[in-house]
Structure formats: C-alpha cells, structure tokens
Amino acid sequence: MSLNSNILVIDDDREMRSSLRDLLTSGGFQVETISNAQQALDTLRQKQFDVILCDVRMPGMSGLEFQQLLKPISKVPIVLMSAHGDISMAVSAVQDGAYTFLEKPFDPRRLLGVLGNAAKLNQLTLNNDRLKERLSKLTGLDKILIGESEPIQRLRNDVFDLSHVDSNVLIIGETGTGKELAAHGLHDLGRRASEPFITLNCAALAPAQFEEALFGLSDGTPGYLDRADGGTLFLDELGAIPLPLQPKLLRVIETKEFTPVGSTETRKSDFRIISAANEKLDDAVESGAFRQDLFFRLNTVMITLPPLRARSDDISLLYTHFLNHFANSYEIDVPVSTAEDFSALMRHDWPGNVRELRNVCERRILMARRGGGSFASALSGAVDDDKTYPDTLREAVAAFEAQLIAKAIKSSDGKMDDAAQMLGIGRRTLNEKIVKLGLNKSDILEKT
Template sequence: MTQQQPFKILVVDDDKSMRQSLIELLEAAGWIVSALSRATQVMEYLASASPDVILSDVRMPGMSGLELLASLDRQVAPPVVLISAHGDIPMAVQAIQDGAYGFIEKPYEPRRLLTVLRHAAEQNRMRRSNAHLKDRLFKLSGLDRILLGQTDAITDLRQEVLDLADTSVAVLLQGDTGTGKELVAHALHDLGRSPEAPFLALNCAALSADTFEVEMFGVAGESDGRLVAASGGTLFLDEICSCPPAAQAKLLRVIEDQQVLPVGAVSPVPVSFRVVSATNEDVVLAAEEGRLRQDLLFRLNTVVLSLPPLRQRRDDMVLLATHFLNEYAQVYEIDAPELDQDDLAALLAHDWPGNVRELRHVCERRILAARRGGGSVAQAIQSDQQFDEVPDTLREAVAAFERELIGKAIKAHKGRMDAAAEALGIGRRTLNEKIVKLGLDKEALL
C-alpha cells in the first residue's frame, strides 16, 4: 500500500492573527495549508486547487462563512468546517443543516479541531476515490470489464487472453476455486474467430462413462449428441482432473480424431473444437497419481494460463468491491453504499479463500443489508464465513468427508493402520492410497 499523502486544507479567516495561529497549528500537524482572508476569493482558488477540506470563519466582511457554504456545489466541493467566536446553538444547527461537515466555537480546543478536520478530509478523499473508481468502471468495456483489475498479474492475464483469442491452440486454465476460470474460457471464445459459434461447458466431474456416448455422440437417426451440436465452437472441460478414466479415453479420441461415432451409426461424424480446460489441481501431480491421463494432458496444455488468487491482488480489492456493489445496487434498485475506512480495513484483512466469487457474494450481501438500512462489509464477510468450509463440488465434499473420517480413525486407533482400516471397512492398501491422495499427514494427526 502506498503511503498516504499529507492532507491539504484551505483556511479562510479575515483575522490575520487567528489565520496565522491556525496555519501554525495545522502545519505542525503535517497538513499542507493555504490561506485566504476573504470568502469571496474561494471560488477562484478552487478553480485551480483541490483541498481536502475548507476551514472557514463565519463572520467575515463581503461574504460570510454560511454564504460561502451555500455557494458551493456539494457534489464536487470539499467539506466545510465552520469556526466562529460568535456561534450559538441555532447557528450551529443551521450550518449543519445547510451542509457543513462541522461547527467549532472559538476559542477552539486544538485536538478536537484537528480530529474534526482529519475526519472531514478522510471522508472527502474516500468520496473522491469512489467517484474516480465509478467513472473508471463506467468507461470499461470488453475484456477490461470481464477481467477487472490493475495489478500486474491480471494485466498480464488480459494480454495473454487477447494474444490467444484469435488462435485455435488448446489452453489449460489453472487457478483456485472462484478465481474466474470459466470467465476466461468465455473470453477466449467471445474474442475469438467465431464468437457466434456454440460454447459447450462440460463439468467433467459429472460425466458418466456409461452414458457418455449417448449423451455426447448421439444416437443414429434419433438425436445429435452435445458434441455434434457444439461443433465449430469451443469445448470447455471444467474440473478436468475429476473426469472418470473411461470418459477421459473417449474425450482424447474425439480431440485427436476430430470425429465422433454416434451410437448405432456406421460412419463417424466430423467435429471441430477449440479446446479449453480448467482445474484447481496440480495437473502434473494428478498425472503422476494416474487420475489424469498423461496423453490427454499433452493434448490440453499447449498453453497454460495461471489465474492469481484474490489474496495476491490486494490492490484490486477496492476496484472489484466497488464494481460488484454498483452492479448489485442496480439489480436491487438502491444507491450503492460508499466504502468507508472500516470497510477498507475489512476487505484487506480477510484472506478470501473463495476468491473473486466470495467477494461477489459478500458485496451482494452488503447491498441486501443496505436495503434494510444497515450493514457493513465486515458483517457481510462474517455472515459468509459460515459457508467457507462448504466445498463447491461433490468431489471436494466427498474428499473432505473422507479426510475427516480417516483422520478420526487414525487418531482413535493411535496410528495402528490395520485397526484403522478395519474400523473404516476398507483394506490396508486402500487406506494407504487414500492417505496419499487426500494429502493426510499421519504424524500430524497423532
């Protein structure tokens, strides 16, 4: 995170000694101070400068502080803090109602004055930052809006997608759950040579070898298979490491031969695909363990793109959160709440195990809370954490269940593997294989 720049303030007071006293106090506190003796000079000053806050006396010749406040455009002008030796409660109330950030009576208490000014300046910077982000988001289009961010990793990824979109090479997408692998696959298709062609997404974990040929190849004289219907477009193989071995063999044959043989047909039907695959696993390890055919991997990994996890994109947090808040605010027809300092702290403190998908859910929850007149980013994150340990797929859920069950059995039998295997109702060899596959550390369990 870059170091915050010093706050800038414009002091407006016709009393020279008071003006000098305020300048000395503020400069000692690290502020960059400009000063004017008349409120009538403020508009000309603001035409070429952007202070974070204005501190103005109330009673001045020519134009009072209240008149200055009324003349400013609240949408773009910095916040105004009024100070007066003649103030009373009605004047203070009127000043706040007219849009003043605060009202301080002379003689002022320096610490309180600095606190009020700092809060006003922080709020103004946050408002300007959000306005800048909204303006930037409004101007984004195409790939910039799909792969939103400005960190080096996401900028490089956008360039790689642009470079590869117009080719037909096979692309393997690697990244944690929720990093946007299907978004990238769609971007490769939509920016490619035939965006109007079909995009067929297959969840490989859900494929069945028994029904694969009927579903994918079709039945002669009865139905076209999904692969035939999607020919000419993009074949997206999601969770490729979870594909059943028999289905892997059939997919490999289709990719190599560029044809399918419908059930009951005599002659094959030609098909043509741009193949994009995705996984959140280590494909080399999956191939070594025999869960992913090595010859299929060689057909899929001509180019490998790695999607960075959100925890490595801290500088994109505010941009992404602002985008999602604005998006859901339109859906639910409310004004998007501004991100304050506490919201920023919550965004940066969280580890985001669910990545961009989790951030999107948090932002939707924040908007739903705003519809009820409350909520914060921290509360939205806390509400989401009860779901953090819930796997996204059946395969992950089964693996998590097996990991917990095997771990308990090993602990209960104090590391005696034969006894643990017997209690689980599986063989010792099967238990050993599962321990390796699930990444269990036997020593750590005991």
C-alpha cells in the first residue's frame, strides 16, 4: 500500500464516513469524506486524489451514476461499495470502469489491501503519462519520431517501454533513420538519464587506436568505459569494431571490469550498452567478421528503425516540421510550397531517409534567404528538372493519380479488375476516376 495516498470517501451515512475515516487513517491514507456524489464531482474538478471509495445507494445521485459522470473529469480508480449489492451490479460496475466492487460488511484488511493496490495503479498511470509527455518533448528525438504511421507509432512504443529496463539494446536501421536519436530517447527516459550518454563511433577510430580509446591508458587518461560509468555507452557503427578486440569487449560486457592499456589495475564501470548498426551486420556475423557471441550479447533486445519510404504518410509532416524549424533558425518566413514542391517531395524515394529530408529542407531555406530556389532544386539534381509541373496542388494530385492508373492499366494488359487490385481500390472506384480524369483505356494501351 502507498503511504500518504489521498482517498476520497463518498457515503451518505455519517457513521459509516466516520468509521471509514478512522480505519483508513490508521492504514496510512490521507482521507477526505463527502456525503453526496454531486459535491464529490465539484471537489474532483478542483483537487486530485489517488483513489475514490464510493457508496452505490445514495439519495440524489447513485454511485453508478456518479461513476459515469466521473469519466470525463478524472481517471482516478473508483471502488464501489453497497450493502445491497448483487452479482449483476458488480459485473456492471466493473465493466463500466470501476476498479472493483465490495459488498458491505467488508473485511477491513481486504478493504485496505484493495484501496492500496488501486492507489498504486493510479501512481503508475500518472508516472507513465509524465514519461510519455517527456518523450514527446525530447530535444532531437521528437524530430525523428514525428509521424502517425504504424511503423513510427511502434517505434515510439518500443523506445518508451525499453527505456525502463537496463538490457542491452541493438538498434538496426539504414543510414539517416535516426539511430542515435532513438538511443538518446532510451537513455533520457530511463533511470540513467542524469548520468553521461557517451557516443563511440566505431568506424571513426583506426584499429590501432580503438583499444586505447575504449579502455583508457595507464597514465590516467580515461577511456570511453570510464566516461560512461553510471550512464550509457552508445556504440555506433558496431560492425566496425576490430575483430581482435571483440573478445575483450565481450568480457567487459559480462563482468563490467576492464584494464587500461599499459596498466595491471582492474577498473570497474557501471554502464548500459546501446549499439547501432545497419542491416548488413548479419552478413558480418555469418562471414566471421563479427563474433556471434558478442552479437548475441549486444542484441538482448533489438529495435528496427523504419526507412522513410516505409512510412510515406509521414513525409509531408516531416517536411513541414523541418521547413518551420529551419525558417525559425535562419529567421525568415517559411516559403510557400508549390505544386512543383509537392510533386518533387512525393516522387523522391529518400534513400538517405529522414536525414536527407532534413538536409534538403535546410538547403531550401538557405535558397529562400537568397530570394529564390524551390524544393525541387534543393534536391540537388535528384529530381528531373526538365519536367513541367501543374500550377496547383489539385492539378498535381490529379496528374499523379492519372500516372498511377495508366501504369496499372498497362501492367495488367487492360484487365480492369487486375488494375484495380494493383491500385488497392475497387473496380467501381477505378471506373469513376478514369471518367473524372478523362483517361482513355485504348489510348493508354497503345502508348509504348
């Protein structure tokens, strides 16, 4: 039971309120009693409690009616009690969201246990809500976790859940998907948040320098393991760790002990390892370039970051975010997006992922500072500038639809059911779009 938890007791019987106050106070609760449900609703709009204990049968407003009116006001667990209860009432109360239902007279020990557990549940819910709010506001992390697509929602949930544990995490993803930012999220939401987050880019060190950089020197020069004590060591480009050093790193992970280069003194470091690699790490394990036992030690939990092309629904949201961010940074107005910009944005397959989109948006703002440019030109030749674009967004969307439909008709050799299936729409919808767009099936099939 949570000591000093606040409990609101609602009962029209004065003697019952007094008895419950004495019992719950002796059990470690801070208690406030109220005689009717309407007054309780008014109180709950002004004050927070950890759990509510409410009688069912009261004049004016019953406990079940109070429970319904409480939902838009508070998520505090409610325990209902009645001397006239029955099974159907209990089932109805719990199905409507009550924490549980107690029938009078009840065992005082059971009552204290139920209320204590309900108070703990409320505290856990509040803590989770606070952590989720922190997650949404993290500097850097929010820039990579923007979006409403299913892959990005799963990623947000994974980062939130795994931040609470101390297991090693391996983050797999293409270049530019935001592996380091996800690692920061895992650190910033966990118990080590106030301790160091140390990044070691394994590909940036020459093999001869790696051991000294990791373990430090006998003259007292600290290595990455020393610097990460108490916090998180982020190993980026994991596959670049020199093979001869991998057994030593494996031992450090298992024992949290290491010896600086040139020293005989064993040192300890309490760190969590988060590592990142591209999808080719499996090939390195298979070829023997990366030790399988080290791989298994580091991938206790694995997160895979989605490439931008797998969450195309988020592209426009990211585009708007980055344009506004850089316009604010460079102190200029956000340039107006044209149909040409929209077409270029949606046609590009973004091999560099979110990092590429971010850089292109920054170039677009820099061009706007000089009084010109377009999103297409900011792509630096990735878009065919010889093509002409519609003048309006509506025309651009229509042209894009016409292009997709024509491609599907050609690919299906004019079989409209097959074309509709390829497009993911019904045959009737396809026919309506063909008429609306003024397309001719014969003309499409005749074109090479």
